[in-house]
Amino acid sequence: MIPPAAVTAPEAGLPLVPLVDLQLVRRHLLAGFLWLLASMFAGLLVSLQFLGRYPIDFVEIFSPGRVRMVHTNLVAFGFLLNCLAGMAYWVVPRLTGLPLQWPRFAHCNFWLMQLMGTALVVMLLGGHAQAVEWGETPVALDPLVALVAVGFFINIGACMLKIGRRPVYVTLWYFSAATIWTALTYLMGNYLPQFFVAGAAGGAIAGLYIHDLVGLFVTPLGWGAMYYFVPLLLNRPIYSHALSLIGFWGLAFFYPLQGVHHFLWSPIPMYAQYGAVVSTIAIEIVVATVIVNFFLTLRGQTDQLRTNLPLRWFYTGMVLYFVTCLQCSIQVLLSVQKIIHFTDWVVGHAHLVMFGVFGFWLFGVIIHLWPRLTGKPWWSHQLNVWHYWLSTAGLLVMFLDLLVAGVMQGFEWRNMAPFESSIIASVPFWAVRTVAGLVIAAGQICLAWNIWKSRGALARAPMVPFVEPAGAGAKPA
Ligand code: HEM
Numbered sequence: 001m002i003p004p005a006a007v008t009a010p011e012a013g014l015p016l017v018p019l020v021d022l023q024l025v026r027r028h029l030l031a032g033f034l035w036l037l038a039s040m041f042a043g044l045l046v047s048l049q050f051l052g053r054y055p056i057d058f059v060e061i062f063s064p065g066r067v068r069m070v071h072t073n074l075v076a077f078g079f080l081l082n083c084l085a086g087m088a089y090w091v092v093p094r095l096t097g098l099p100l101q102w103p104r105f106a107h108c109n110f111w112l113m114q115l116m117g118t119a120l121v122v123m124l125l126g127g128h129a130q131a132v133e134w135g136e137t138p139v140a141l142d143p144l145v146a147l148v149a150v151g152f153f154i155n156i157g158a159c160m161l162k163i164g165r166r167p168v169y170v171t172l173w174y175f176s177a178a179t180i181w182t183a184l185t186y187l188m189g190n191y192l193p194q195f196f197v198a199g200a201a202g203g204a205i206a207g208l209y210i211h212d213l214v215g216l217f218v219t220p221l222g223w224g225a226m227y228y229f230v231p232l233l234l235n236r237p238i239y240s241h242a243l244s245l246i247g248f249w250g251l252a253f254f255y256p257l258q259g260v261h262h263f264l265w266s267p268i269p270m271y272a273q274y275g276a277v278v279s280t281i282a283i284e285i286v287v288a289t290v291i292v293n294f295f296l297t298l299r300g301q302t303d304q305l306r307t308n309l310p311l312r313w314f315y316t317g318m319v320l321y322f323v324t325c326l327q328c329s330i331q332v333l334l335s336v337q338k339i340i341h342f343t344d345w346v347v348g349h350a351h352l353v354m355f356g357v358f359g360f361w362l363f364g365v366i367i368h369l370w371p372r373l374t375g376k377p378w379w380s381h382q383l384n385v386w387h388y389w390l391s392t393a394g395l396l397v398m399f400l401d402l403l404v405a406g407v408m409q410g411f412e413w414r415n416m417a418p419f420e421s422s423i424i425a426s427v428p429f430w431a432v433r434t435v436a437g438l439v440i441a442a443g444q445i446c447l448a449w450n451i452w453k454s455r456g457a458l459a460r461a462p463m464v465p466f467v468e469p470a471g472a473g474a475k476p477a
Pocket residue numbers: 040041043044046047068071072075346347350351354355359433434436437438440441
């Protein structure tokens with residue numbers, strides 16, 4: 001199927017098509033950002049429950065337990081999935097030199113993804129959920145989630161497969177690995193514990209799923225984006241290709257072994273728990289090589305962190321990634337677990353990684369790409385700067401606040417204080433969390449307003465000859 005906008009390239013006899021489907025990229029980024037707003041609204045509501053001020057607890061469908069699931073699931077299947085898809089639809093054609101092979105299919109998949117997000121909200125609020133953490137998507141909806149994920153991966157995979165045996169840049173290593181890992185992760189997490197493996201073994205698989213959804217779906221796409229955008233923004237190659245490959249293989253080797261660290265001190269056999277602890281600490285060493293690589297790439301140009309906003313988002317997210325992994329290698333110790341398990345420490349950690357790392361990288365993508373999609377500069381640079389500072393300050397306050405709250409709660413429980421006493425002591429921390437959430441939300445309103453004011457017609461993408469999907473051995477443009 002040839003995209004509708006095709007014209008003919010007389011010299012080659014091939015139709016010319018835009019290299020990047022700008023409308024598709026724009027739709028995905030915008031939809032992802034709107035889902036983020038919805039998710040944050042749900043998060044703010046739930047945070048009020050902790051203060052005993054939940055405004056609509058008399059309406060069953062808006063009960064806090066359900067709204068919490070909406071908050072966490074929209075972050076993953078609304079915000080991250082959409083924005084990562086938009087980013088990949090920009091990056092993959094540029095790196096392979098090939099436009100998407102089935103653009104109409106990609107647009108259909110976009111609408112399916114939004115249908116899935118809407119159905120997810122409706123079903124979770126309706127009280128239909130699966131008893132798998134992060135896999136709460138109702139069983140009836142799981143096939144649709146899998147379908148849109150597979151649809152996305154087929155679209156980028158078709159370009160990647162067609163470049164044949166040509167050496168590929170590390171970004172495509174990450175992206176192609178993500179296509180395989182995600183499918184396996186999703187099927188494993190949503191079907192094995194539900195239908196085949198019960199008890200502690202099911203718990204071990206669920207832990208693997210929670211961890212791999214972040215580590216083998218979001219992380220490879222996120223690092224792939226870093227390797228693409230940072231050298232581009234700095235206008236210089238990555239410092240060491242060898243170090244980038246160590247990062248890739250380290251992720252591939254150590255990440256899948258860590259899942260059980262979500263259930264330390266549980267009935268899962270101790271050898272599996274020890275294995276998870278060791279590989280969690282090991283990955284910190286791998287992460288260090290990646291961070292060194294990026295800082296060496298920046299050498300001599302640190303001033304750009306002040307002047308180049310997308311670059312600042314990428315590097316802030318990367319430093320927070322290092323902090324997350326460092327925190328992970330501490331909190332995974334069995335002695336530390338005795339204190340922080342089940343406390344707000346973990347919630348702080350979750351916000352740091354999901355928002356402070358992947359969310360921040362995706363903001364870097366949005367800030368960099370939006371003017372290239374609309375053909376208009378940002379309406380206000382200052383609003384984008386406000387967005388950066390409000391998001392960063394709000395996140396750091398929320399993270400530190402929950403970290404301290406977690407330690408306090410853990411010691412209260414260890415000292416056998418009455419549970420109510422730990423709740424009373426937590427209320428000020430939860431109040432700070434709500435305020436920090438409001439600050440983050442104010443930041444997103446700045447970006448939303450700026451996006452609205454900077455809207456415009458689509459920019460023009462570079463045109464390339466279209467090569468038939470079936471053309472075996474076809475050379476990319
Ligand atoms: C307006 C800002 C936000 C507020 C007020 C907020 C609030 C909350 C609350 C109250 C919970 C439930 C905690 C619990 O059950 O103990 C939660 C969980 C969670 N939130 Fe947020 N949130 C916000 C933004 C975000 C963002 C932007 C992300 C990711 C991009 C995110 C990711 C998560 C995750 C992953 C969890 C699950 C944590 C866990 O189970 O350990 N939140 N949030």
